[in-house]
Amino acid sequence: MLEYLGRCLIHLAVTILGIVTVAFFLMRAIPGDPAEYILGDYATPEALAILRSQLGLDRSLTEQYVIFISRAAMGDFGTSTVTGQPALNEITESLPPSAVLAIAGLLIAIAFGVPAGIAAAVRQGSWFDVTVMLIALGGISFPVFWLGLAAILLFAHHLDLLPALGSTSSPNLVDQLLHLILPATVLGFSVAAYIARLTRSAMLEVLGQDYVRVARAMGVSERRIVYRLALRNALVPILAVIGVTFAWSLGNAILIEAVFSRPGVGSTILKAILARDYQLVQAGVLALAAGVVITNALLDVLYGLIDPRLRTT
Amino acid sequence: MHSMSGHDAPYSALTRRNALIALGGVGAGVLLPLDLSRLALAQGATALRVRLGSDISVLDPAQIFQVENQTVACHIFNGLVKYDQATNKIIPDLASEHTISPDGTVYTFKLREGIKFHKNYGTLTSEDVKFTLERVLDPKGGSKYTAQLAGLAKIETPDPQTIVLTLDKPSGGFLHKLTAFNQGWIVSKKAVQQLGDKFKLNPIGTGPFAFDRWSTGAEVRLLANKDYFEGAPKFDVLQLRVIREETAAAIALEKGEIDIFYALQQPEMIERLNKAPNIRVLSRDANHTIDLVLNTTIKPLNDVRVRQAIAHALNRRGLIDGYFQGTKAEAQSVLTRSFAEFTEDVPHYDYNPEKAKALLKEAGVSAFKFEMTTPGFSPYDKIVVPMAEDLKAVGINAVIRVLERGAYTQARNSGRVQSCITGVVGPPDPDSPLVTLYAKKSFPPGLNTARYDAVEDLLAKAQMASGAEARAAAYKAILQKTMSDIPVIPLYADKLFLAHTDKVQGLVQNSLFTVYTYPVQLKG
Numbered sequence: 001m002l003e004y005l006g007r008c009l010i011h012l013a014v015t016i017l018g019i020v021t022v023a024f025f026l027m028r029a030i031p032g033d034p035a036e037y038i039l040g041d042y043a044t045p046e047a048l049a050i051l052r053s054q055l056g057l058d059r060s061l062t063e064q065y066v067i068f069i070s071r072a073a074m075g076d077f078g079t080s081t082v083t084g085q086p087a088l089n090e091i092t093e094s095l096p097p098s099a100v101l102a103i104a105g106l107l108i109a110i111a112f113g114v115p116a117g118i119a120a121a122v123r124q125g126s127w128f129d130v131t132v133m134l135i136a137l138g139g140i141s142f143p144v145f146w147l148g149l150a151a152i153l154l155f156a157h158h159l160d161l162l163p164a165l166g167s168t169s170s171p172n173l174v175d176q177l178l179h180l181i182l183p184a185t186v187l188g189f190s191v192a193a194y195i196a197r198l199t200r201s202a203m204l205e206v207l208g209q210d211y212v213r214v215a216r217a218m219g220v221s222e223r224r225i226v227y228r229l230a231l232r233n234a235l236v237p238i239l240a241v242i243g244v245t246f247a248w249s250l251g252n253a254i255l256i257e258a259v260f261s262r263p264g265v266g267s268t269i270l271k272a273i274l275a276r277d278y279q280l281v282q283a284g285v286l287a288l289a290a291g292v293v294i295t296n297a298l299l300d301v302l303y304g305l306i307d308p309r310l311r312t313t
Numbered sequence: 314m315h316s317m318s319g320h321d322a323p324y325s326a327l328t329r330r331n332a333l334i335a336l337g338g339v340g341a342g343v344l345l346p347l348d349l350s351r352l353a354l355a356q357g358a359t360a361l362r363v364r365l366g367s368d369i370s371v372l373d374p375a376q377i378f379q380v381e382n383q384t385v386a387c388h389i390f391n392g393l394v395k396y397d398q399a400t401n402k403i404i405p406d407l408a409s410e411h412t413i414s415p416d417g418t419v420y421t422f423k424l425r426e427g428i429k430f431h432k433n434y435g436t437l438t439s440e441d442v443k444f445t446l447e448r449v450l451d452p453k454g455g456s457k458y459t460a461q462l463a464g465l466a467k468i469e470t471p472d473p474q475t476i477v478l479t480l481d482k483p484s485g486g487f488l489h490k491l492t493a494f495n496q497g498w499i500v501s502k503k504a505v506q507q508l509g510d511k512f513k514l515n516p517i518g519t520g521p522f523a524f525d526r527w528s529t530g531a532e533v534r535l536l537a538n539k540d541y542f543e544g545a546p547k548f549d550v551l552q553l554r555v556i557r558e559e560t561a562a563a564i565a566l567e568k569g570e571i572d573i574f575y576a577l578q579q580p581e582m583i584e585r586l587n588k589a590p591n592i593r594v595l596s597r598d599a600n601h602t603i604d605l606v607l608n609t610t611i612k613p614l615n616d617v618r619v620r621q622a623i624a625h626a627l628n629r630r631g632l633i634d635g636y637f638q639g640t641k642a643e644a645q646s647v648l649t650r651s652f653a654e655f656t657e658d659v660p661h662y663d664y665n666p667e668k669a670k671a672l673l674k675e676a677g678v679s680a681f682k683f684e685m686t687t688p689g690f691s692p693y694d695k696i697v698v699p700m701a702e703d704l705k706a707v708g709i710n711a712v713i714r715v716l717e718r719g720a721y722t723q724a725r726n727s728g729r730v731q732s733c734i735t736g737v738v739g740p741p742d743p744d745s746p747l748v749t750l751y752a753k754k755s756f757p758p759g760l761n762t763a764r765y766d767a768v769e770d771l772l773a774k775a776q777m778a779s780g781a782e783a784r785a786a787a788y789k790a791i792l793q794k795t796m797s798d799i800p801v802i803p804l805y806a807d808k809l810f811l812a813h814t815d816k817v818q819g820l821v822q823n824s825l826f827t828v829y830t831y832p833v834q835l836k837g
Contacts, residue, residue, distance in 0.1 A: 032719025
């Protein structure tokens with residue numbers, strides 16, 4: 001176990017170093033720089049030169065990279081060039097709303113996606129199966145910003161049941177949950193669609209296996225076959241997609257965040273990219289990369305728990 | 314048995330309730346870190362909620378830009394003088410009076426007594442004013458507005474209430490540079506020195522509201538300054554909510570989740586809110602036009618006939634009536650009707666494709682490639698499409714290049730783009746668009762991507778002119794010359810729309826693209 005953890009940690013460090021390095025050079029490859037953004041339309045060449053040297057942008061790329069990596073290794077991601085606040089602070093402040101949305105969305109997706117997928121697989125070809133798969137197709141095909149706006153129009157405007165804004169500064173828990181319902185459901189719906197389709201195909205594959213036929217022939221109850229034999233085997237790919245989706249929605253819920261006026265890491269990073277705020281982008285990329293890598297490590301452990309055959313590897 | 318359960322029941326119920334409360338507390342803690350000051354505020358405080366189209370980034374007047382930042386900052390800072398929100402006249406602010414020497418070079422300001430900075434940063438003195446201006450002038454200070462104060466040669470503070478500014482040559486428009494906007498906002502010397510970089514998002518001013526907190530991507534909260542020198546605001550908290558989607562903002566306004574929706578853009582949204590009950594929509598001419606800037610150093614745009622041909626080829630009225638559904642106004646020049654120096658007495662270019670073709674023929678130009686560079690946001694990246702069609706109709710091979718903001722700025726600053734879409738958003742100071750678009754000193758990097766230099770003497774004359782009449786005549790000369798040379802084609806004059814609920818009373822819309830809520834009183 002210790003050895004496994006050690007391997008995980010090295011893996012984590014190498015992956016994050018790679019991602020942060022790519023982010024560092026990609027950002028600097030985009031045209032425009034922070035000095036131009038800060039000084040804007042009235043910039044003179046002299047003022048630009050002075051600010052660039054103050055920001056250390058006049059040094060060579062390798063020099064900048066070495067400075068960045070050596071500081072980052074000490075946990076110092078610098079201050080945002082635009083806001084003057086520590087870069088990591090802004091990211092950690094926008095992480096909780098992202099995590100809440102991702103978790104709530106995923107819970108909704110699992111609660112609907114997995115049972116729907118199982119039921120569709122068991123009744124393959126029936127009207128139920130067709131309906132579920134059609135809805136799932138819709139969930140995958142409709143862009144989330146459209147679904148989001150449609151949901152706001154329907155539930156906030158026409159039915160007047162829920163608030164139009166997806167977040168509130170009110171400390172009241174009920175208030176916060178009320179504001180979370182729409183964005184979480186829209187995110188959950190699109191993810192549920194993936195999970196339902198995946199569960200269905202994984203279940204169908206397992207249900208066609210020889211050992212299921214044998215179990216049926218031996219008179220094992222259908223309920224036991226579906227839940228004990230088939231679902232448990234179909235769970236590994238489902239878990240994989242759930243893990244990936246969680247990591248994905250941490251950073252990529254930008255459209256949902258925009259439609260529902262929610263803060264989040266994705267929006268913060270996008271804002272930083274547009275402002276060429278190198279420090280903030282690097283801190284954000286690091287946080288997301290760590291999130292993905294840690295989720296994957298946790299998943300590896302979970303696979304082992306579900307499927308003993310995967311424990312040795 | 315009986316007595317035991319009788320004892321037990323309330324006890325266990327209590328613990329269960331406690332456990333629930335504890336759980337709720339943990340849940341709330343996860344959802345949003347609790348803040349005690351906020352809980353205290355919730356008790357009976359009145360709040361005005363305003364929609365911000367995007368997150369704020371910097372509130373330091375020396376570096377400030379973008380309407381969201383300026384909307385927050387205009388509540389926190391004052392200037393020596395300010396624009397009257399309704400008339401754009403320059404009226405007293407921190408300085409109760411000012412005198413200008415007869416030769417127009419010495420400006421003397423008398424500060425009001427006993428004005429306090431927020432959060433116990435002391436009393437405003439002439440030292441703070443001097444510090445504010447010197448900070449902007451410092452070439453190493455990284456200020457965006459150094460050029461705005463060009464010509465300011467000497468800053469003296471004979472006593473704590475008096476500030477004397479001496480210019481190297483007379484300037485009739487210098488007061489515009491000192492109004493409560495951008496570089497004109499006076500900061501606390503002590504706060505800037507103590508807070509350093511943190512001042513960017515912990516601004517300390519003298520205004521009707523003090524900065525409380527900023528939650529990344531979510532909201533900015535300001536608290537009423539009960540000691541404000543013009544009287545305490547009539548509500549306690551100003552909440553500026555980041556709502557990026559216009560549709561969501563409109564629905565939130567209709568449902569009363571927010572009170573004010575300013576800088577409304579989409580024509581459909583304006584129409585929708587116009588029809589909504591309990592909502593009032595205000596509109597006003599803005600201080601800026603949106604323009605097509607032609608690079609006069611690139612062939613064949615160096616020929617004035619080609620530039621005039623382009624102006625005649627564009628169906629600008631069609632753009633206003635069609636795409637904008639009448640929510641913008643026709644531009645006579647780069648000065649809109651909100652300027653005191655506005656005039657209609659300038660050369661006009663009606664939509665006339667035949668005349669455009671004739672002018673091109675006269676100039677000996679046949680089909681040439683004409684590239685229009687535009688930033689990739691609405692409506693600029695949309696309007697270039699019908700514009701390109703118009704140009705193709707007269708035989709100009711128009712090509713559209715849409716760039717992301719940073720890439721656009723870099724391309725424009727290089728000075729090598731053939732043409733670009735640009736607008737100069739700012740205060741009702743005629744020098745703001747004119748110097749920016751036409752002066753030699755605004756050559757790249759800068760907004761004079763036309764590289765136009767034919768009004769240097771006229772600009773200098775206008776800046777020296779004093780008295781409304783002399784100024785009007787001097788600026789008219791600039792407008793007539795630039796509209797006949799046409800290095801910049803004004804496409805349309807922007808109009809500002811603002812919607813608010815019936816709850817909001819006393820609001821005055823300005824022409825600055827911001828909203829100033831100090832006069833607001835909340836009903837009910």
